Amino acid sequence: MILIALCGLLMAATFGLWAYCSKLKSEKERLDGNQTALLEKVEFYQTESGKSAASVQALTLSKSEVEKHCADLTNTVKELDLKVKRLQAASTTATKTEVEVQTIVKDSIIYRDTSYLKVQAIRWKDPWINVDGLIMLDKKLDLRIQSVDTLFQVVHRVPKQWLFFRWGTKAIRQEIVSSNPHTKIVYSEYIELKKRKKK
Structure with missing residues (x-):
């Protein structure tokens, strides 16, 4: 009887350690992805039709991280009478419009x-x-x-890759395209809130 109880305790401990290790691995992957996103510069490019475009990797932040490090976003959320904990994602894009006008008076x-x-x-x-x-x-x-300008924003998954094999998710990226040829995208940031476990 004692042996069965010990086996049960060992199994419970093993399962608990496995769950904890999985959680640590997931958190490590999130932090690695955030470090890559922060070190990587925004990629600016032009589409085939010559429109200004930008590509940026998503940051995955917790509620407390958003409140601590993203003051502008937090203030905007408060101005909108929303709560940070209810956010799913937030995007910031800055553009510059420059036009040379030549006309007759x-x-x-x-x-x-x-x-x-x-x-x-x-x-x-x-x-x-x-x-x-x-x-x-x-x-x-x-x-x-x-x-007048329209910004098209596309969020997509970048899969992990080894040789010709693709699986899972390596990163989440946002692509932004401006429809106005006079507009140049000068900054972009995309934040996803870390999913909280339902209680």
């Missing part, structure tokens, strides 16, 4: 009640940028610029 008239004012106007547009401006008599420039 034309005479224009602004009607005010019963009088009118003669000014010079500029107009320039393409499918993404619209520039309207008035050059007043006192040489003041009244300019309005509208820019």
Whole structure:
């Protein structure tokens, strides 16, 4: 009877150690992936059609890590009246729009009640940028610029690979493409929250 109890205890201890080792291995893989993501620079490139694109490896962070190291994200989440613990993923992308405008200055008239004012106007547009401006008599420039852009974000799994064999997940990556040819992606970050075990 004592032998059976000892065997049961040994089996329970073995299972507990196996579960603990699995948890440690999973945590080591997460930390290794995060270290690679932090050391790796954002990969900027152009698509075949010449659009600006960027590729970045995902960081997998716990709730406490997000709150400790991602102040801007935490503040944004609070502003949205959300909770960090309910996040699944968060993405940050910074872009820069630069346009060289060459256009002709034309005479224009602004009607005010019963009088009118003669000014010079500029107009320039393409499918993404619209520039309207008035050059007043006192040489003041009244300019309005509208820019339209769509960022396409694709999150995909990168499998582990050995020779020709692929399996599991080595990393999660995000690819971002800007539809505006005047826009250049200058920064990108993708964070996934570490999944918590259901109690």
